[in-house]
Amino acid sequence: MIALKTWREIRVMSLMYLLLFELLLVPVILLWPDFYGDLRRSLPSMFKALEFTKRIGEGISNPDEDFAYRNWLAVMLYFRSINLVGIAGAVLLGTALFAREREAQTLEFLLSRPVSRIRILWEKSWPTALCLVAPIFLANWSAILWSRHIDIVVPFLPLTLASLHGACFVMSFLALTTLVSVLCRVQAHVAFWVGGFTVLQIGIYLIPRVRRYSLFRLSDFDWYAPIVSGNHGLIDMFDPVGHAGLTTYLVLATVLLYALALRALQKLEL
Amino acid sequence: MCVSSGPAILARGIGKSFRQRLVLNSIELHVERGELIGLIGKNGAGKSTLLRILTGLIPRDRGEVSVLGMDPSVAAKRIRERTGYLPGETSVYQQMTGQQFLDFALSFYPRRQTALLDDLLDIFALPLQQRVRNYSAGMKQKLALIASLSPDLDLYLLDEPDRALDASIRFQLRDVLLRMRNDGRTFVLSSHHLSEVETLADRLEFLLDGSLVAPQVIAKARARLQRLVRIKLTQNAILPTNCTVLTKEADGTMILEPIDAPLDWLKLLPPSSVCTAEIGIARLEDLYKLLLAEVLA
Numbered sequence: 001m002i003a004l005k006t007w008r009e010i011r012v013m014s015l016m017y018l019l020l021f022e023l024l025l026v027p028v029i030l031l032w033p034d035f036y037g038d039l040r041r042s043l044p045s046m047f048k049a050l051e052f053t054k055r056i057g058e059g060i061s062n063p064d065e066d067f068a069y070r071n072w073l074a075v076m077l078y079f080r081s082i083n084l085v086g087i088a089g090a091v092l093l094g095t096a097l098f099a100r101e102r103e104a105q106t107l108e109f110l111l112s113r114p115v116s117r118i119r120i121l122w123e124k125s126w127p128t129a130l131c132l133v134a135p136i137f138l139a140n141w142s143a144i145l146w147s148r149h150i151d152i153v154v155p156f157l158p159l160t161l162a163s164l165h166g167a168c169f170v171m172s173f174l175a176l177t178t179l180v181s182v183l184c185r186v187q188a189h190v191a192f193w194v195g196g197f198t199v200l201q202i203g204i205y206l207i208p209r210v211r212r213y214s215l216f217r218l219s220d221f222d223w224y225a226p227i228v229s230g231n232h233g234l235i236d237m238f239d240p241v242g243h244a245g246l247t248t249y250l251v252l253a254t255v256l257l258y259a260l261a262l263r264a265l266q267k268l269e270l
Numbered sequence: 271m272c273v274s275s276g277p278a279i280l281a282r283g284i285g286k287s288f289r290q291r292l293v294l295n296s297i298e299l300h301v302e303r304g305e306l307i308g309l310i311g312k313n314g315a316g317k318s319t320l321l322r323i324l325t326g327l328i329p330r331d332r333g334e335v336s337v338l339g340m341d342p343s344v345a346a347k348r349i350r351e352r353t354g355y356l357p358g359e360t361s362v363y364q365q366m367t368g369q370q371f372l373d374f375a376l377s378f379y380p381r382r383q384t385a386l387l388d389d390l391l392d393i394f395a396l397p398l399q400q401r402v403r404n405y406s407a408g409m410k411q412k413l414a415l416i417a418s419l420s421p422d423l424d425l426y427l428l429d430e431p432d433r434a435l436d437a438s439i440r441f442q443l444r445d446v447l448l449r450m451r452n453d454g455r456t457f458v459l460s461s462h463h464l465s466e467v468e469t470l471a472d473r474l475e476f477l478l479d480g481s482l483v484a485p486q487v488i489a490k491a492r493a494r495l496q497r498l499v500r501i502k503l504t505q506n507a508i509l510p511t512n513c514t515v516l517t518k519e520a521d522g523t524m525i526l527e528p529i530d531a532p533l534d535w536l537k538l539l540p541p542s543s544v545c546t547a548e549i550g551i552a553r554l555e556d557l558y559k560l561l562l563a564e565v566l567a
Contacts, residue, residue: 104364108359
């Protein structure tokens with residue numbers, strides 16, 4: 001019943017979230033042929049400004065159009081959509097989970113029902129996770145269909161694996177937001193702390209020398225491009241010592257953050 | 271209904287502090303099954319904290335507690351399967367309709383008292399198809415009450431159930447609670463409407479300054495109240511000196527504590543100087559004030 005209530009509260013947001021993904025996706029796919037032609041003639045100077053944007057520029061202007069297009073998808077689908085819309089969605093939905101209930105004084109009602117706190121966390125978390133993750137997969141799979149309009153075939157598996165990594169990245173932010181939502185009494189405070197943390201990570205990512213310390217390194221072009229191009233498989237993603245094994249750490253971080261959220265919820269005194 | 275034996279609630283030496291502030295200190299509480307206990311105390315006295323400890327919502331720092339034969343710190347969920355709890359702050363989901371909230375709240379319990387639910391819906395006459403956000407404070411409280419009382423349970427812990435309710439609804443609620451008590455249900459309820467709690471409760475517990483007032487202290491205070499005199503004198507009457515004025519109301523009515531026997535003291539006054547006089551005070555409000563003054567002293 002808690003899961004159904006959570007689903008009812010966020011289903012519209014999930015739909016809007018999918019719509020937003022599609023709005024960000026469709027133009028960048030359909031405009032690709034013209035854009036690629038321009039890129040081949042002259043790479044815009046903004047790509048040459050930073051070391052990592054230079055790499056992106058080289059990737060999306062590659063003479064092999066299929067390869068260039070997959071790099072383009074890696075930038076647009078993941079680096080842009082997931083890191084922007086996905087994280088925003090995780091913060092938006094996550095802040096409401098517990099802090100809003102505390103603010104509205106309904107948490108005491110919920111906690112005093114004959115239901116364990118682990119079940120409350122579970123029944124609030126899985127519909128939220130589903131609402132966040134499903135649009136990522138659906139929007140990315142729709143890229144396969146949209147790409148046919150410009151006569152480019154995008155294989156299903158690499159796109160799905162990249163979506164899986166993106167979903168894990170977003171889930172880790174949702175887990176972090178859930179933890180902060182349990183700890184804070186006011187929803188705006190959760191948004192402040194997690195939003196502030198995210199902005200800090202973006203800031204670090206844009207400074208060349210310290211870029212490697214940003215969490216966004218876990219979800220950027222350098223990670224997605226090889227997966228979308230089919231150079232890494234599922235096993236590589238979960239190989240903790242391999243280059244592509246970052247997914248493992250995202251899963252571990254998510255589990256750890258949820259464990260901390262549960263501990264905080266069990267110790268919560270109203 | 272209860273199947274196991276023993277008291278509904280047995281608490282010994284419960285203590286609880288929040289950030290170095292002692293909220294509850296050595297609480298001793300014994301509630302028999304089928305009893306209705308009124309919990310009285312000023313705001314911040316620890317009534318809500320005590321009820322939360324009993325439901326297992328928050329842990330105690332010290333002491334032993336048994337609710338329906340179980341320890342809330344170990345078996346909170348099992349206790350809540352048999353205990354209805356009404357939080358002190360009205361907590362209802364604003365975005366739901368009244369009906370959706372009731373369905374949600376009752377979905378946690380396997381059985382409900384259908385006849386009682388119908389009665390409460392009749393008494394409270396809520397527009398259940400409207401969203402809760404459009405309800406007044408009193409309507410929200412009524413909805414929370416229906417959600418708390420309708421499940422078929424053994425024990426009901428109600429934190430200010432009559433808050434935001436008008437007098438006529440409070441009387442009807444009192445009748446419902448008495449009916450449920452007569453069916454063998456156990457209640458602990460806190461309230462600020464002293465006269466109504468007095469008529470409803472089998473026994474009153476005064477929670478003052480973090481401690482329940484001991485029965486012998488209450489008995490002593492009641493005995494003292496029997497010696498007090500409520501009196502209103504004529505305008506120019508002179509009050510004898512061998513008494514202490516405890517309170518004086520706006521209309522000139524005073525509550526006095528004579529040094530000698532009250533009747534002997536009254537005889538000292540010329541009859542023409544007395545408008546009204548009454549020996550012995552039985553109002554709960556006065557008992558509460560006296561206990562409060564003694565505890566604060």
